[in-house]
Amino acid sequence: MHTHVTRRAATLVHAPMPCELPSVRAIPFSDTDANGPVRLLSNRQRHQIASIAIRTRLRRNTIVYREHTRGESIFIVADGIIKTFRNLPNGKRPVLAFWFPEDIFGLMEAGLYVNTTQAVTDVTLFRIPLEVLKETLLADASLQLQLLCKVTHELRGAQRHTIAVQRRDAVGRLAMFLRALEDHEVRHDDKNHIHIPMSRTDIADYVGLTPEAISRACRRLAQHGIVKFADRSRAQVLDRRLFERLGSA
Amino acid sequence: MHTHVTRRAATLVHAPMPCELPSVRAIPFSDTDANGPVRLLSNRQRHQIASIAIRTRLRRNTIVYREHTRGESIFIVADGIIKTFRNLPNGKRPVLAFWFPEDIFGLMEAGLYVNTTQAVTDVTLFRIPLEVLKETLLADASLQLQLLCKVTHELRGAQRHTIAVQRRDAVGRLAMFLRALEDHEVRHDDKNHIHIPMSRTDIADYVGLTPEAISRACRRLAQHGIVKFADRSRAQVLDRRLFERLGSA
DNA sequence: CGTCCGTTTGAGGATCATCAATGTCCGTGG
DNA sequence: CCACGGACATTGATGATCCTCAAACGGACG
Secondary structure (H helix, E strand, O other), rough: HHHHHHHHHHHHOOOOOOOOOOEEEOOOOOOOOOOOOOEOOEEEEHHHHHHEEEEEEOOOOEEEEEOEEOEEEEEEEEEEEEEOOOOOOOOOOEEEEEEOOOOOEOOOOOOOOOOEEEEEOOOOEEEEEHHHHHHHHHOOHHHHHHHHHHHHHHHHHHHHHHHHHHOOOHHHHHHHHHHHHHEEEEEEEEOOOOEEOOHHHHHHHOOOHHHHHHHHHHHHHHHHHOEEEEEOOEEOOOHHHHHHHHHHH | OHHHHHHHHHHHHHHOOOOOOOOEEEEOOOOOOOOOOEEEOOOHHHHHHHOOOOEEEOOOOOOEEEEOOOOEEEEEEEEOOEEOOOOOOOOOOEEEEEEEEOOEOOEHHHHHHEEEEOOOOOEEEEEEHHHHHHHHHHHHHHHHHHHHHHHHHHHHHHHHHHHHHHOOHHHHHHHHHHHHHHHHHHOOOOOOOOEEEOOOHHHHHHHOOHHHHHHHHHHHHHHHOOEEEEEEEEEEOHHHHHHHHHHOO
């Protein structure tokens, strides 16, 4: 209902940008006039982070880092899409998150990365040595507060992900995923078009299903006239009412 | 394998304490000598937080706050156990997290709480007005860095939760839950005893199963000689090897 | 001691995983 | 430019697992 309006408004605010400077987006703790995610950093802060960051371009499928390896840097996505997953002993490979532009990832645990992270598309990243970032955050407490806000935002995202995975029906999970994708997508030609940059297998690993189940769920969404799939990477919401209902329950 | 050793070491370090002062535990970003979670706050910082916090006692089942309500305070658990969940339109009530002593919860989104939070046992909380905390964090960047670390730690916890829920087998999910419980538990008489303070229904809502499935999973764990349930709130790991294998895959 | 809520147990049905085969897209090399 | 190869996606049939519904059991509390 009004969440829809909220999300629309957020995407409209989001103007195309060159991504020369690092940027971070999240919903602040306190109330704001702008509903939805907001740019957290001031221009000064963006330049400050840029001065300690290394801009890196990676081709799709490149692995940024592997789980259980020692690392020194955290990352901010400038452009493209990243996935983070874990290799389980049983052969499963659950995707824990997709990272989009203005997201932060790579915060290690006792010096070790906990997940493996890989580029889904060609990406541009800002690479920031943790120790240098620490110094910067200790020197600029207000910058640090923005980061705290961002990590909290990602925690809420992880919780939504958990809710999606707890659902039993495949179509519902898929709808929640597509809904989340819609929130992150920046440039829609048509407002109802969703660009799907990742593979069906990636989606399956994200929502906790098999690729076959994803395929069947897509077909059922199409049969019910809720979503139309023009091609594997492009979806269109036909019945916004039913779509939102599926994706919220 | 070596994770087991790690976790044991962590619990041994954890001494009983009166909880007069707020405390926060997590695994730092950088490497430390102590494997496992660590007390993040210095005595000075604990006093600093205590000076802006209100110590509150709540009886079990008391609701701390409701989702979608405006709130001004965040919380640190001093003693007892809290659950945080969401009311979905379909009647489900997924539990997103259990909070234990030295955990932080209640960080709102645009001034609103996103989940409902309720005491599972009698609890003692430190209640901290967000605006006051903000000021404190802006004045003390090193304190803020500890909080950033804690929230990151909780993000990793949420990811582990997602992994648990993605599993298809009920016994596996239950094993992962019991294993996580074991990590948080402080005082075991016997090293293999696990205290289970929450109801079967709560567990079911946490791991994404029905109470019936939890019940059957417990019985199967018992039948296979992996875990013995002395009573509904007390479990004992009999076959540590199989238990750890179930809980890790 | 009785009630009520949570837990356990059982039988039947729904949904997804698995396995196998076909179909489609994309990038490569001729 | 086209043809080929391989990875990914779809489709179908079967089986395992959990959910649902219903009833009996148990403990906690008044």
